[in-house]
Amino acid sequence: MKVGRVYNFSAGPAVLPESVLKEAAEEMLDYRGCGMSVMEMSHRSKMFETIIQEAEEDLRELMNIPDNYKVLFLQGGASQQFAMIPMNLMKNKVADFIVTGQWAKKAWQEASKYGKANKIASSEDKTFSYIPDCSDLPISDDADYVYICENNTIYGTKFKTLPNTKGKTLVADVSSCFLSEPVDVSKYGIIYGGVQKNIGPAGMAIVIIREDLITDTPLEGTPTMLTYKTHADAKSLYNTPPAYDIYICGKVFKWIKSLGGLEKMKEINEKKAKILYDFLDESQLFKGTVVKEDRSLMNVPFVTGDEEMDAKFVKEAKEAGFENLKGHRTVGGMRASIYNAMPTEGVEKLVAFMKEFEANNK
Numbered sequence: 001m002k003v004g005r006v007y008n009f010s011a012g013p014a015v016l017p018e019s020v021l022k023e024a025a026e027e028m029l030d031y032r033g034c035g036m037s038v039m040e041m042s043h044r045s046k047m048f049e050t051i052i053q054e055a056e057e058d059l060r061e062l063m064n065i066p067d068n069y070k071v072l073f074l075q076g077g078a079s080q081q082f083a084m085i086p087m088n089l090m091k092n093k094v095a096d097f098i099v100t101g102q103w104a105k106k107a108w109q110e111a112s113k114y115g116k117a118n119k120i121a122s123s124e125d126k127t128f129s130y131i132p133d134c135s136d137l138p139i140s141d142d143a144d145y146v147y148i149c150e151n152n153t154i155y156g157t158k159f160k161t162l163p164n165t166k167g168k169t170l171v172a173d174v175s176s177c178f179l180s181e182p183v184d185v186s187k188y189g190i191i192y193g194g195v196q197k198n199i200g201p202a203g204m205a206i207v208i209i210r211e212d213l214i215t216d217t218p219l220e221g222t223p224t225m226l227t228y229k230t231h232a233d234a235k236s237l238y239n240t241p242p243a244y245d246i247y248i249c250g251k252v253f254k255w256i257k258s259l260g261g262l263e264k265m266k267e268i269n270e271k272k273a274k275i276l277y278d279f280l281d282e283s284q285l286f287k288g289t290v291v292k293e294d295r296s297l298m299n300v301p302f303v304t305g306d307e308e309m310d311a312k313f314v315k316e317a318k319e320a321g322f323e324n325l326k327g328h329r330t331v332g333g334m335r336a337s338i339y340n341a342m343p344t345e346g347v348e349k350l351v352a353f354m355k356e357f358e359a360n361n362k
C-alpha cells in the first residue's frame, strides 16, 4: 500500500524521516524477535536497556558531548524545563533572560516565580523579527545563569553567535534547531529541547547538562521528579521513562549518522533553506519577515501583506498537498518549518507552487 503522505510544514509535532517511520512500523508487533512491541516491554529489560544506551551513545557521538555532561531523557516537554531550570540552578535566585520570542518569554515568566528573573534584552519592539546585539549586555554580577531560546520557532530567528555571558553559565532552549547543525556543547551549562520539532514524537525533552550544575540541594520544595540529580543518578530510569519516544529518537540519531552527521546535516539544511529564502527575496508577492542576518534555517515565516491573500494561499497550498503552512496564531501570515526530515524535494515543490500562485494572482 502506498500511503498518501503530504509535505508537512508543521512547526511541531513535525515531519519525521520516512525511513524511520517504516522501520518502526516493521518492528511494531515484534521488536527484533522478542515477540512484543517496544511499547509493551519493561523499561528494566535488557532489550530496552540496549535501546536507551545506544540512543545516548549515538547522541553523544553526533553532538560530540564532553564526558562531564549528562544526557537526560525527561518527560514534560520543553515547557517543564522552564521551571526545572530555575528550581535547580537558582542558587542566588537571580537569572538573566534574553527575550527573543514567546518561548523565551514563557521561560522568563516561569523563572520569576522562583527568583529575580531579569529581562536584559528583548526584540519585542519589532515583533521579535531580529536578534538583539548581545555582545555587551548588563549581565548581573550574581546571575546564576543567562538564558536564551536559540532558535525562535514562531518568528523564524536564530542566534548566529552566542551572547557574551561575561563568564556566566549559558542555558539554551534549542527545541527547534536541535541536531540541525554542529554545536560546541562546552559553551553551554544546559542545552535542551523538546524533541517533537526536529527529533521525535512529542512528550519528551532531552537535557544535556554540565555535571557541576547537578545539585542535591535544589530550591526548597522542589519535587523529586523535577530534580536533575534524580534522573542523572538513575540514568533517566528513575521511573518509567517515555520509552517509545526514546526508541524513535534513537532511530533518528542513527538516521542522521547515516547521512553523515551534523556537518552534513547543516550543509543539507543550508541548501534547502536557501531555495526558499532566495525565492522570497526575488518574489513580488511573498516576502520574508525576518532580518536577513538572523534568519533561521528551520522556520521560515513569510507574508503577502494581505490577509485574504494569505488565507487563499494557505487553502490552495493545502489542496495541493502542502500542509500546515499557516503562521502562528499570534503573528499570522505563513510559516514553513523545514526541519531535518523535510526532504529538499518538498521545499523545491513548495517554491514551484508559490511561483505558480504568484503568477495566477498578479
Ligand SMILES: *Cc1c(COP(=O)(O)O)cnc(C)c1O
Pocket: 012, 076, 077, 078, 079, 080, 103, 149, 151, 152, 153, 173, 174, 175, 176, 194, 195, 197, 203, 204
Ligand atoms: C515548541 C517549543 C517549546 C514548547 O515545547 P513543549 O514540548 O510543547 O513544552 C519550547 N521552546 C521552543 C523553542 C519550542 O519551539
